[in-house]
Amino acid sequence: MKKSFKLTALVGIALLAISPLSAKKIKWKLAETWPSTLTPLASPPAKLAELVKKMSDGKFIIKVEGKEKHKAPLGILDMVKGGQYQMGHSASYYWKGKDINMVWFTTVPFGMTPSEQYAWFYYGNGMKYMKEVYDKFGVYSYPGGNTGNQMGGWFRKEIKTVDDLKGLKMRIPGLAGEVMAKLGVNVTNIPAGELYTALDRGTIDALEWVGPGMDIKMGFHKVAKYYYTGWHEPASEMQFLINKKAFDKLPKKYQTMLETAMKAVSMDMYIENFAESAEAWAKMKKEYPDIQVKTFPLPVLKALKKASDEVYAEYAAKNPKFKEIWEDYKAYMKKVRAWSMMSQYYYLETSKELGITN
Amino acid sequence: MKKSFKLTALVGIALLAISPLSAKKIKWKLAETWPSTLTPLASPPAKLAELVKKMSDGKFIIKVEGKEKHKAPLGILDMVKGGQYQMGHSASYYWKGKDINMVWFTTVPFGMTPSEQYAWFYYGNGMKYMKEVYDKFGVYSYPGGNTGNQMGGWFRKEIKTVDDLKGLKMRIPGLAGEVMAKLGVNVTNIPAGELYTALDRGTIDALEWVGPGMDIKMGFHKVAKYYYTGWHEPASEMQFLINKKAFDKLPKKYQTMLETAMKAVSMDMYIENFAESAEAWAKMKKEYPDIQVKTFPLPVLKALKKASDEVYAEYAAKNPKFKEIWEDYKAYMKKVRAWSMMSQYYYLETSKELGITN
Numbered sequence: 001m002k003k004s005f006k007l008t009a010l011v012g013i014a015l016l017a018i019s020p021l022s023a024k025k026i027k028w029k030l031a032e033t034w035p036s037t038l039t040p041l042a043s044p045p046a047k048l049a050e051l052v053k054k055m056s057d058g059k060f061i062i063k064v065e066g067k068e069k070h071k072a073p074l075g076i077l078d079m080v081k082g083g084q085y086q087m088g089h090s091a092s093y094y095w096k097g098k099d100i101n102m103v104w105f106t107t108v109p110f111g112m113t114p115s116e117q118y119a120w121f122y123y124g125n126g127m128k129y130m131k132e133v134y135d136k137f138g139v140y141s142y143p144g145g146n147t148g149n150q151m152g153g154w155f156r157k158e159i160k161t162v163d164d165l166k167g168l169k170m171r172i173p174g175l176a177g178e179v180m181a182k183l184g185v186n187v188t189n190i191p192a193g194e195l196y197t198a199l200d201r202g203t204i205d206a207l208e209w210v211g212p213g214m215d216i217k218m219g220f221h222k223v224a225k226y227y228y229t230g231w232h233e234p235a236s237e238m239q240f241l242i243n244k245k246a247f248d249k250l251p252k253k254y255q256t257m258l259e260t261a262m263k264a265v266s267m268d269m270y271i272e273n274f275a276e277s278a279e280a281w282a283k284m285k286k287e288y289p290d291i292q293v294k295t296f297p298l299p300v301l302k303a304l305k306k307a308s309d310e311v312y313a314e315y316a317a318k319n320p321k322f323k324e325i326w327e328d329y330k331a332y333m334k335k336v337r338a339w340s341m342m343s344q345y346y347y348l349e350t351s352k353e354l355g356i357t358n
Numbered sequence: 359m360k361k362s363f364k365l366t367a368l369v370g371i372a373l374l375a376i377s378p379l380s381a382k383k384i385k386w387k388l389a390e391t392w393p394s395t396l397t398p399l400a401s402p403p404a405k406l407a408e409l410v411k412k413m414s415d416g417k418f419i420i421k422v423e424g425k426e427k428h429k430a431p432l433g434i435l436d437m438v439k440g441g442q443y444q445m446g447h448s449a450s451y452y453w454k455g456k457d458i459n460m461v462w463f464t465t466v467p468f469g470m471t472p473s474e475q476y477a478w479f480y481y482g483n484g485m486k487y488m489k490e491v492y493d494k495f496g497v498y499s500y501p502g503g504n505t506g507n508q509m510g511g512w513f514r515k516e517i518k519t520v521d522d523l524k525g526l527k528m529r530i531p532g533l534a535g536e537v538m539a540k541l542g543v544n545v546t547n548i549p550a551g552e553l554y555t556a557l558d559r560g561t562i563d564a565l566e567w568v569g570p571g572m573d574i575k576m577g578f579h580k581v582a583k584y585y586y587t588g589w590h591e592p593a594s595e596m597q598f599l600i601n602k603k604a605f606d607k608l609p610k611k612y613q614t615m616l617e618t619a620m621k622a623v624s625m626d627m628y629i630e631n632f633a634e635s636a637e638a639w640a641k642m643k644k645e646y647p648d649i650q651v652k653t654f655p656l657p658v659l660k661a662l663k664k665a666s667d668e669v670y671a672e673y674a675a676k677n678p679k680f681k682e683i684w685e686d687y688k689a690y691m692k693k694v695r696a697w698s699m700m701s702q703y704y705y706l707e708t709s710k711e712l713g714i715t716n
Contacts (some may be wrong), residue, residue, distance in 0.1 A: 264622045305712050351468070
C-alpha cells in the first residue's frame, strides 16, 4: 500500500510539473454589436470561436455574446478597453466621436473598393495607422469582414436633380450623413426596428441600409421602389478588437491562431455577403419587378463628391492626423484605382457590352 | 542513490506515458509549380508553412520545395497522388489533359470574377465539384490564392479587326489558346525563359502572361507597346493539393490549422498581387509612357465570345460532367453577375465619370 501510494504520488507530481501550460484552459468572451443571429455580420465571431476551439483542442474557448445579451451595441470599444470582454466585433466608424480617424478603417464616401482597401491595409500604411489610432485605447484592431460596396439606399421618389435632395428626410448615418446634410437633406436617425414603418408611412422619404442580402430581411423593397447604387460606403470593413493586455499574455501559438482565423473568417464574410446579396437581389427583382435600380445623375454625384471633399477638408483643418491619413489614403487610392479600372472595370464593361449580364 | 534513481525513472515513465501525441513531430513536404522565390505565386505555401509551424508550437512542419529542387513543375498532382509529397501548390488547369473539368477550378474565358468564383466555390456548388473531380486522384484540393483578372497580353501591333488575329503568332496556353486558334491565331508554346527574346525579335507577335505585377519582372513592356485588357482568365485561382491518406490521419486540430491557414494565405495572395500590380503599373507607365492600354474592339470580343462558346460546347458534347458543371456555372454566374454590376461596376463607373481615376 505504502509503495503504490508513493508511486501514484510521484506520477502525479510528474504530471503536474509538465502540465500547467498545456492543460490550462483559456476562456475569453467576445461582445459583438449585432444580434448573434444576424448573418453575415455575426458570422465572423461565431466562425472564429469555432476555429480557435478546434485548433487548440478545446483549450482556448471564446464565448460570443450578441447585443441581446450585453445590451450595449455601441459600447464594444469601451468594454474591450475596460477588459470586461477580451474581444469585440463591431465597426470602427461607430467610435468616430472618440476619434474621427476611426472612419478610415471602415470606409469613406467615394473611397477605396474592398480589394483596394485591403491592399492599403496590408501593403500600404493602413494597418500602421489602425494600430496608431487604436493604441490610446489599449486595444488591438484587425479587419473583421467586409460588406462590399453598399447600396445608396431606398427612395420613395426618383432623384432627378440636386434640388430634389433639399428637404428630403433620410436615414443615413456617419460621414455620408454629414455629406447629405450639406446638400440640404434632413438627416434623421431612427432605430432599426422602426425604419420599415417610417418609410412605409412617409415619415422618412429615403434610407440607406446595406445591400440586398441584409435589406431583404427589413422588407424595404415592399415600400420604396427606387434602389440607388452606392457612393458612400464602398467597402465597409468590420473590426475585431482585442484587449492588448489579454492578447500580449497569450501563448504565441494562440496569438497566431487568432490572427490566422480572423483573416480567414473576414474573407468568408465578404464572400457570404456577396453570395447572399446576389441571391436576395434575384428574389427581390422577381417578386417586385417594379423596383428600379438607379444611379444618381452626374450633377448629383458631382455635388455629393464636392460636399464630401468639403467634409474631409473641414476635419483635416481641425485634426493633423486626419490630414496625414487623408493624404496617404488619396495617394494610394490613385495608384490602385488605375489598376482596378484596367482589371475589374473593363472586364465588367466587356461583359456588359457582350450582354453577359442580365 | 537507489531511491533517487527510482524517482527519476518513475518521472521518466510518467512523462513518456503522456507525451507521445504531443511531442511527436509531423514533417510534411510540399512541392510547388513555381520557383520558391517567385512571389506572389510562391507566397501562399511559404506563409502556410510558417503559420502552421507557429500554431503547432513547432510540432507540424511543412518543408516547401520549389521547382528548382524537384524539377517537375507540371508533375505536382502526380507527386501528391503518389505520396512523394503530402502537399502541392499549383494551378488546377495544368491537369486538363487528365480531366478537362480541372479547368473550372482555375478560371475560364469570359467566366466569373474572383468575388463571383469564391461565392460559387463556398456558397454554390464549386467546392462540391472540386471534391468530385479530384477524388479519383486520391487528393483533396483547396483554393490557394487568386491573381485577379489577368491582362489579355502584350501585342507588338494594334488589333483593329478580327482579321488582324489571323496568322498572328501568340503564346497563350490553355482554353484561351484553343479559343484563339479558332480565330486563326497561330498558338505557340515557348518556355518562359525564352519569351522576352522571342517577343523582342518578332519570333512571336504577342503573348499573355499574368498582369503588371508579374509581367514587369519579364520586361515585356520594353519590347511591345499594346497592353490589352483581359477576357480569358478573369480569376485565376491557385490550388493547394493534399494527399488524402496523409490528411485523413492527421490529428483533427492540425487539419483545422491547415484549412484555416490555407484560406488566410489565399486571401493574402490575392491582395499581394493586386497591390504589386498597382505599383508595377504605375512604374511601367512612368518609365514607358508610350504603352497603350487597349480593350479589344467589340467585334473582336464578340468573335472571342462565340469561339469560347464553341469550345465549351465541344467539350460538353464529349463529357457529361463538363456539361453538368458548365450549366451550373452559367446559372450561378448569371445571378452573381447582376450583383457585380450593381455593386462593383457602377461604383467604378461613377469613379470614372467623376474623374477620380487617373
